[in-house]
Amino acid sequence: MGAGNHTGVSQFLLLGLSDNPELQPLLFGLFLSMYLVTVLGNLLIILAVSSDSHLHTPMYFFLANLSFVDICFVSTTIPRMLVNIQTQSKGISYIGCLTQVYFLMIFAVMDSFLLTVMAYDRFVAICLPLHYTVIINPRFCGLLVLMCWFITFWVALLHILLLRQLTFCTGTEIPHFFCELAQILKVACSDTLINNIFLFVATGLLGVFPLTGILFSYSRIVSSLMRISSAAGKYKAFSTCGSHLSVVSLFYGTGVWIYLTSAVTHSPQRSSIASVMYTVLTPMLNPFIYSLRNKDVKGALGRLLSRGAPCLRWATDLRTKWTL
Template identity: 70%
Template sequence: MEAENRTGILEFILLGFSENPELKPLIFWLFLSMYLVTVLGNLLIILVIISDSHLHTPMYFFLSNLSLVDICFSTTTVPRVLLSIHTENKAISYMHCLTQVYFTMFFPILDTLLLTAMAYDRFVAICHPLHYTVIMNLRLCALLVFITWFIGVTTSLLHISLMMHLTLCRDLEIPHFFCELTQILRLACSDTFLNSTLIYVMTGVLGVSPFTGILFSYSRIALSIRKMTSSGGKQKAFSTCGSHLSVVSLFYGTSVGVYFTSAVTHSSQKVSVASVMYTVVTPMLNPFVYSLRNTDVKGALRRLFSQATSCLR
């Protein structure tokens, strides 16, 4: 296509996964099932935390926020995929695409920072148990969540503001199942140096730095657990930390998987499949990790179900 100014562009084309009509019903029901499990599972975690006074602690306050973010993250991409398959319409409006780009950056930033806040909470609880209630007070927890949302909003807005000044001059087909920032930059014929620089800087600041903080927290936690003489104390510490570590491993493992897949292959299908793990599967698995590995959540679930069955009788 001849180079031309595309600032007045109306829509993009999301190519999705496969043109094979036989696979579309399978993809539709697979995405619908994962989305329903994600929403119901995370809503259940939020309900359990709200209804059980034993879980009214900083750790579960952060977990309820994480569950809310996971619901919103999946909602950003999956319903659009389902609509596209059902209507066989791959077009997405320019503003809708920009909105999707914004939220697919915003919610992962929240995930990263909330996981870091949860790691700090575990560090204080295990390494400074006598001062835990003083340090992790309601004001600090609310402040950490506010800072998390503020950083997410401002960073995503900065990306979008730079992106809106780009001139798009190629075939406006996106080889993905959602509007992703780097895919949009490939459609630009204007200079994307500032956009790319911002991506690398923010990946370091909001990706590597929090992960380093998590590793530091757990290195100190490991030293404290080794010094514990009580086997019950060690088991309690491993229970709460194990759930969080599993979620951190899922989040960063799938993120790194998407990055390396896009770096080593030019196959849009492989990149899309890797992105499904990051955007859909991880939010779906988080409630299971916390409900199956965490004794406090399992106890709260049993109490909730027993109350529900007694009300039905």
């Protein structure tokens, strides 16, 4: 095919994190380990919440949804990257790239929405404790999560429909290890003004507004805690927010850091390395933050693993008998 514009381009080339062949086995092992830890950690959180009756509360319902979204988030990017490294191929089909963009946007925005909903849950629990069970009821929680999914599906779909209107040059290279919307817009061969405007508006509505809601919730929480005279009461109330606040700081802190890094350095390679923070590192650390800082989750995980230990010993004994 020629070097001109081509609306039916068959594939893009993902340049990845490094062109050095000697680093490829190291990158493969590192990202495979991080992927397995992320999936296992978040899966344990989901199993602990679903199997322990003590965690059948709105806060942990949202946490289980957050863990599910994190599993889907990393599964959208890392397996494809590992396949490309293993096969020494940089290609990704046009449809595959758009599909990756679609699901990446869904799960990234859902992360933001769920963190906002969890902040609202803590606000009601601490500032309006007498009305908590009336406001944060199971039906309301389910509708809230469904509404978040509905909004993200349609916003991501609009991005893809606008992206489909663009033309791309054959052999287009994306300086990233996954198909990121901003990077794709930069390498398009046609005018991307409408796409950039919609991206700016969507980022403002779906990024800035949730963050504003989180900051407002915690400002009210801090204000309520300041009126509590007992130091033990303050510590107990704030300890329920510690894990969530840590995850919020990690999620939005890495996002701001990536934005500043991209704006200052203008280096695609450094930008892709910085993207590892929110696409891989943040979902991997979330289960550890909640299990280490939250006594309820830690206790539920302990009970879950203790129930699984007898089954593991039984399977080991059975395998030993068959071997003999």
